[in-house]
Structure formats: C-alpha cells, structure tokens
Amino acid sequence: MSKQTVGLSLIDIDAGASCCVPMSEQSIPAETAAVLAPAFKALGDPVRLQLMSMIASAPGGEICVCDLTPAFDLSGPTISHHLKTLREAGLVDAERRRTWVYYRARPGVMRQLATLLNIQPTTDV
C-alpha cells in the first residue's frame, strides 16, 4: 500500500511525540495544527466516531470488519471507506488474518489529542 510522503505524518508523531501540552497552557503552532487537525477531522463523523469506539473497546483489543459492518445501515464499501480514513489518520491499524481483516486502535495519537484537550480547572476565572 502506498503512503504519500507528507513531510510530517501522523504515524511519525506516534513515534516521536512532542506536541503534548494542553492547549489551555500554550497555543498550537500552525504546523502542529496542520498535523493534528486531520485526526480530529477523522473523528468528526458520527459513523467513524462510533467505529473508533467499537474498535477501541473491543475485547482482546481487536475486532473483525465483519463485526463492524452489520452494526450500521450502510453498505460494506462505505464502512470500508470510513475505516480507511481512520487508518490514514493514524488512529487504527488493520491486519488480515486468513479470511478476515481485524482492526485495532493505536493509542498514541488518541492520547495526544486527549492531552491537547485536557483543560486545567485552575484556568477558570
């Protein structure tokens, strides 16, 4: 599978994570925003958000596409498209084993997003 080289990708972030201060403490530089926004965007669709939660909460840490698809009133290709979006956002990983494809969450990026959104109660006035 070809992955376009974007200079700094979300996958890289997962490895060398640097951007991990709550946004209430300091504002985000444009480059960081450009890298992280796609992850938020990927979670910005109800179907993908639900898919993500199903994957993240799956017992054993992984779940088969064949268990995801019937949970929605959508065609297989549409679910596949959403899963691809989550994959390209660095939020999930896919692996084929025998007949089925299994998805599992990649906690790295999600943790970064969570840290970013974490707001200190002390900030309140």
Next chain:
Amino acid sequence: MSKQTVGLSLIDIDAGASCCVPMSEQSIPAETAAVLAPAFKALGDPVRLQLMSMIASAPGGEICVCDLTPAFDLSGPTISHHLKTLREAGLVDAERRRTWVYYRARPGVMRQLATLLNIQPTTDV
C-alpha cells in the same frame, strides 16, 4: 441556513453531561456519536484548531477577534466564519464589549472529548 432540530444539542451536553467514559472502556451509542462528532469536526480544520488553542490559552481567559484575525493569512470574514463554527459546536462563547468582540473557551465539551479519548495503558495485551 436552516438548522435541523436534532433533539439533543451540544449546548445541552454542557449542562447535563452524561457521556463521560473513555471509549476504550465502552463503545459509544449512535445518538451520543451524533452529538459529539460535530465537536470533533469543528476541531478538524487546522485554522479552527489553532484558533481554539489561541482562545483557550489566552491570558485572562479571553481574546479579541482583532488579535486572532492578523495571525492568519485569511480574510476577516473567513476567520469570522470559523469562529461561528466553533461557537455552534459549543466550544467557545462570544461577547461584545464596546468596539470589540471577545471569545472565551467553554471547557465543558472539551473536557468530555478529552475523557472520551483517554485510553488506559492497561488495555494493552
């Protein structure tokens, strides 16, 4: 533009918040996903993510639009449009005082999103 009545809005969440378990613990019902996804979507644009961080990290808890606009290579109306999106997502509040309009963060929804994304390290196999 007409706004369709969705039954449960993001503003309501801020008040009666119920959905606050990390998605690694249990999967999100469709209704909750439908309500929260727009907030992620609002953060899914680099400009808005940066705007949000500038607002959230502003000293005194608020910042003037006149301080936000010149930070971008975009027209005033475009920034105004993005701010409206953040407002409608329940992420920020606006208030006009004298000549200027000030924006401040609404921590409620952001905290919910952060909680949702928070992943226990114990989930690993």
Next chain:
DNA sequence: TGTCAACCTAGACGCATGTCTAAGCAGACG
C-alpha cells in the same frame, strides 16, 4: 480448477465546506 465469501478499489453523484468579495450592522468619535 471453479466457486464462494470477505473486503477493498474505482468511479459517479449530490451535498457540505472553505474561501472570497460585497454589503450590512453596531459603536466610537468628531
């Protein structure tokens, strides 16, 4: 080899979104 099931890719189509310019509204100030 043929066939079936699971999943992805390709391409099309309509609606949403990000951007702009032009025009409007609200205060400040002479």
Next chain:
DNA sequence: CGTCTGCTTAGACATGCGTCTAGGTTGACA
C-alpha cells in the same frame, strides 16, 4: 449628523466528502 473601524452576514464558487453500485483481489474449500 457623517464617517470610520470592527465584525458579521449574504451570496458565489471550487473543492472535499459521504454515499452508492460495479467490479476487483485475496483466501478458503470442494
């Protein structure tokens, strides 16, 4: 009152995105 500044609204335009159907590709199995 007139005008200027700060910000929003309105409308237009190109691009992006969510969905579908049709057609691959991969692996299992008789």
